[in-house]
Amino acid sequence: MNNDELKIKITGLFPSATFEEGTEWINISINPSELLAVAPVLRNDPALLFDFLFCLTCIDWKTHFTMVYHFSSTLYRHNLVVKSNLDRENPIIESLSHMWRTAEFHEREVYDLFGVKFLHHPDLRRLFLTDEWKGFPLRKDFEDPVNMINL
Amino acid sequence: MIEELGTTTEGDLVINIGPQHPATHGVLHLKVTLNGETIKNVEPHLGYIHRSIEKMCESLSYRQFIYSTSRMDYLSSHINNHGCALCVEKGLQVEIPSRAQYIRIILDELTRVASHELWWGAMAMDLGAFTPFFHSFREREMITDIMEETCGARLTMNYIVPGGLMADIHPNFQNSVKKFILQFKKTIGEYEELLTGNIIFQNRMKGVGYLTKEDAISYGCTGPTARGSGVSCDVRKYAPYEIYDKLVFDEVLETEGDSFARYMVRIREMSQSIRIIEQLIDNIPEGDFQAKTKVVLKLPKGEFYSKVETARGEFGVYIVSDGAATPYRIKFRSPGFSNLSVLNHISKGYKLGDLVAMMGTLDLVIPDIDR
Amino acid sequence: MLLFSFEKIVDSINAWLNNTFSPNMVLFFQLLFTAVFAMTVFALLGLILVLMERKVAAFMQIRMGPNRVGPKGMFQTVADTMKLVVKESLTPDGADKFLFNLAPYLVMISAMLILAPIAFAKGFQIWDINIGVLYVSAISSVAVIGILMAGWASNNKYSLMGAMRSGAQIVSYELSAGLSIISIVVLSGSLSISGIIQSQADGWWIFKGHIPVLLSFMIFMIAITAETNRAPFDLAEAESELTAGFHTEYAGMKFALFFLAEYINIFIMCAIGAILFLGGWMPLHFGNWEAFNHIMDYIPSSIWFMGKTFALIFLMMWFRWTFPRLRIDQLLQLEWKYLLPIGMINLLVVTLMAIMGWHF
Numbered sequence: 001m002n003n004d005e006l007k008i009k010i011t012g013l014f015p016s017a018t019f020e021e022g023t024e025w026i027n028i029s030i031n032p033s034e035l036l037a038v039a040p041v042l043r044n045d046p047a048l049l050f051d052f053l054f055c056l057t058c059i060d061w062k063t064h065f066t067m068v069y070h071f072s073s074t075l076y077r078h079n080l081v082v083k084s085n086l087d088r089e090n091p092i093i094e095s096l097s098h099m100w101r102t103a104e105f106h107e108r109e110v111y112d113l114f115g116v117k118f119l120h121h122p123d124l125r126r127l128f129l130t131d132e133w134k135g136f137p138l139r140k141d142f143e144d145p146v147n148m149i150n151l
Numbered sequence: 152m153i154e155e156l157g158t159t160t161e162g163d164l165v166i167n168i169g170p171q172h173p174a175t176h177g178v179l180h181l182k183v184t185l186n187g188e189t190i191k192n193v194e195p196h197l198g199y200i201h202r203s204i205e206k207m208c209e210s211l212s213y214r215q216f217i218y219s220t221s222r223m224d225y226l227s228s229h230i231n232n233h234g235c236a237l238c239v240e241k242g243l244q245v246e247i248p249s250r251a252q253y254i255r256i257i258l259d260e261l262t263r264v265a266s267h268e269l270w271w272g273a274m275a276m277d278l279g280a281f282t283p284f285f286h287s288f289r290e291r292e293m294i295t296d297i298m299e300e301t302c303g304a305r306l307t308m309n310y311i312v313p314g315g316l317m318a319d320i321h322p323n324f325q326n327s328v329k330k331f332i333l334q335f336k337k338t339i340g341e342y343e344e345l346l347t348g349n350i351i352f353q354n355r356m357k358g359v360g361y362l363t364k365e366d367a368i369s370y371g372c373t374g375p376t377a378r379g380s381g382v383s384c385d386v387r388k389y390a391p392y393e394i395y396d397k398l399v400f401d402e403v404l405e406t407e408g409d410s411f412a413r414y415m416v417r418i419r420e421m422s423q424s425i426r427i428i429e430q431l432i433d434n435i436p437e438g439d440f441q442a443k444t445k446v447v448l449k450l451p452k453g454e455f456y457s458k459v460e461t462a463r464g465e466f467g468v469y470i471v472s473d474g475a476a477t478p479y480r481i482k483f484r485s486p487g488f489s490n491l492s493v494l495n496h497i498s499k500g501y502k503l504g505d506l507v508a509m510m511g512t513l514d515l516v517i518p519d520i521d522r
Numbered sequence: 523m524l525l526f527s528f529e530k531i532v533d534s535i536n537a538w539l540n541n542t543f544s545p546n547m548v549l550f551f552q553l554l555f556t557a558v559f560a561m562t563v564f565a566l567l568g569l570i571l572v573l574m575e576r577k578v579a580a581f582m583q584i585r586m587g588p589n590r591v592g593p594k595g596m597f598q599t600v601a602d603t604m605k606l607v608v609k610e611s612l613t614p615d616g617a618d619k620f621l622f623n624l625a626p627y628l629v630m631i632s633a634m635l636i637l638a639p640i641a642f643a644k645g646f647q648i649w650d651i652n653i654g655v656l657y658v659s660a661i662s663s664v665a666v667i668g669i670l671m672a673g674w675a676s677n678n679k680y681s682l683m684g685a686m687r688s689g690a691q692i693v694s695y696e697l698s699a700g701l702s703i704i705s706i707v708v709l710s711g712s713l714s715i716s717g718i719i720q721s722q723a724d725g726w727w728i729f730k731g732h733i734p735v736l737l738s739f740m741i742f743m744i745a746i747t748a749e750t751n752r753a754p755f756d757l758a759e760a761e762s763e764l765t766a767g768f769h770t771e772y773a774g775m776k777f778a779l780f781f782l783a784e785y786i787n788i789f790i791m792c793a794i795g796a797i798l799f800l801g802g803w804m805p806l807h808f809g810n811w812e813a814f815n816h817i818m819d820y821i822p823s824s825i826w827f828m829g830k831t832f833a834l835i836f837l838m839m840w841f842r843w844t845f846p847r848l849r850i851d852q853l854l855q856l857e858w859k860y861l862l863p864i865g866m867i868n869l870l871v872v873t874l875m876a877i878m879g880w881h882f
Contacts, residue, residue, distance in 0.1 A: 055467055074383070279846045351852075
């Protein structure tokens with residue numbers, strides 16, 4: 001499906017989702033509590049069939065976090081970007097690792113670098129940094145006087 | 152290299168493989184739980200070469216950050232740079248002259264062949280055949296010599312800039328590449344006989360490490376790892392960039408899903424890359440090698456994503472920009488990261504000796520995974 | 523007319539000894555000279571074989587190999603041995619000290635003992651025992667004890683695992699090697715080394731016995747590659763998979779002994795192969811082509827023997843640098859499911875051939 005058809009379909013399925021304008025692929029924003037309702041539909045709906053989660057990341061906008069999920073369908077070759085804003089003090093969101101197994105590692109990475117907690121993740125531990133590391137490096141307010149050189 | 156850590160109460164043995172390997176994978180630490188010789192669980196421990204490149208790039212300019220990706224997957228450095236440059240060009244909405252496009256693709260495919268040559272030699276060495284390593288490096292030397300002449304470096308070729316290339320190609324470029332193609336065609340038959348046709352090798356690879364198509368998609372595998380299981384995921388085919396849509400080449404798919412299928416995919420991909428180079432090498436158009444861009448690049452506010460097909464799979468660059476001269480957030484979607492996550496799944500129930508064959512066919516480069 | 527013959531040298535030394543000393547002293551001196559000879563042969567062979575391995579590897583890998591130490595790298599092994607000698611020979615903490623120290627010597631001694639019946643040249647044999655071949659087969663089994671001892675006494679789970687694998691491999695492939703040896707014994711009708719060589723005076727068994735003996739020869743070559751733990755059967759010491767097998771914990775001189783013993787084993791096994799299948803020191807004779815045989819006789823028998831042995835050693839090195847490794851279960855499967863049945867059937871065929879006289 002091309003972008004317009006996709007927009008119509010998504011609006012039909014999730015009326016509460018907001019769209020961003022002027023992007024290459026359809027970007028929708030949902031509430032973090034809605035993720036678990038939206039994701040299975042995206043995966044299983046026969047017209048959508050988003051079975052390939054190719055990027056899972058987080059952006060720190062000093063006031064809040066945004067979780068960004070990039071989905072693609074190997075059958076229809078259409079793409080979708082799902083975003084969700086999280087509270088910066090207590091970032092929690094459901095894990096998608098039971099539906100897309102690639103999310104297991106990606107969510108561990110986001111937990112390691114941003115501190116976002118993923119509920120029902122099979123094994124949420126730090127991935128790159130040692131288990132005793134304090135702090136979340138990719139946050140904009142991460143200070144490390146020893147190792148970081150601010151240009 | 153290996154330490155025995157202790158037995159669990161059920162009589163399982165937990166051993167460490169790595170982080171120092173005699174093989175070429177890099178610093179990968181695997182905690183393998185064995186029951187006798189059978190693998191029950193493989194847990195990768197990453198981070199030995201984590202340099203937080205993504206955070207570093209937040210303080211580099213749009214011209215500078217591209218070259219940090221050469222250090223990520225150093226065997227496909229051209230292709231990684233290409234991906235970053237495409238993303239920046241998407242943001243700047245600049246048109247690339249066709250001369251630059253042709254040369255970028257020739258260098259990309261040469262890099263792919265060089266990466267697969269090294270993979271082939273290293274994998275043979277892991278399985279105990281020491282000679283193919285030297286033979287494959289003989290070809291790889293020819294490619295790195297071409298790179299050295301053109302770009303000035305043998306491994307981390309910082310040659311692609313947003314807008315085109317940093318400098319024009321060496322006048323000797325076409326002749327060197329043609330000589331390489333002749334040599335390659337002579338020796339690829341030797342490789343088939345030496346290793347692929349060897350019954351010992353086939354017995355070690357066939358039936359080892361089955362990856363089904365659904366699992367490959369679910370785990371996010373791309374590149375030859377997924378194509379060995381029948382997943383059609385070549386970015387050059389389904390989302391062509393530059394002039395790939397005008398080129399004639401096959402996407403190599405195998406349906407078996409075992410290690411031998413993944414091995415054959417890579418061997419055939421080398422021939423396909425040579426096919427692409429042959430279509431381009433005589434037809435490089437005249438013109439500029441670089442589009443005119445400002446000295447200090449500033450991407451408009453927004454998000455940009457571009458994907459390229461590296462030797463390992465789909466490499467994605469996601470730039471979030473807020474209008475400044477440095478990116479606000481960059482995420483590199485590295486192919487090795489997802490390919491590694493499937494190792495635990497495919498190695499259950501096999502023997503320890505098979506783990507080496509499986510890791511070899513996944514073609515992991517750890518700096519790519521750790522970033 | 524032979525240019526020079528070892529037989530004459532040995533005879534002249536014996537004559538001189540008998541003339542000069544009393545019979546007991548003669549025996550003592552003979553033993554002394556034999557011991558010195560054996561150790562010299564060992565040292566020289568070790569030197570030559572290690573260098574040969576590296577140069578052959580380099581030749582197959584399109585590079586040059588050691589070429590700095592000495593002209594064309596000839597003294598490389600001397601340098602290696604000196605390095606190993608000056609290294610600290612560590613004994614791990616919980617290791618069984620007596621067995622740990624004894625193991626390398628056991629492996630070396632069994633290698634040296636097999637040197638006794640081998641005929642280097644016409645009449646140049648330390649001990650022509652009448653059950654020569656049986657003796658060789660028996661003593662080569664003793665080496666397994668040394669390997670298992672080394673693995674156990676190291677107090678290291680990986681050494682033990684590697685030693686068990688090695689032990690299983692060696693014990694299994696001895697059967698195939700034994701069957702191949704028996705097929706030649708059946709054809710030549712004698713167990714003694716000199717008897718077997720004499721029976722090849724009108725042609726080597728590999729030509730006289732045509733297809734069944736050729737099959738025996740191939741099985742024998744595979745079996746001895748496996749017995750000496752060489753690629754493609756070197757899983758027990760594969761670096762990219764597990765630790766270095768039973769000799770992980772050994773360093774310095776003890777490791778040098780294992781290393782040397784491995785190469786001497788290769789030489790000895792190839793020498794046995796040359797004796798059984800390729801005629802030992804017997805020149806290439808073809809039945810009753812008198813003129814041809816006469817010309818072949820001009821080349822000294824020691825050169826024949828060494829030439830054949832080194833050709834087989836080159837073959838084994840060729841295997842190592844060409845093939846990838848077999849997994850341990852594939853290795854044992856090869857032996858028990860394929861080589862052993864084929865060997866047994868082949869033995870029956872050879873016996874039939876010997877009885878009916880269908881060989882040349």
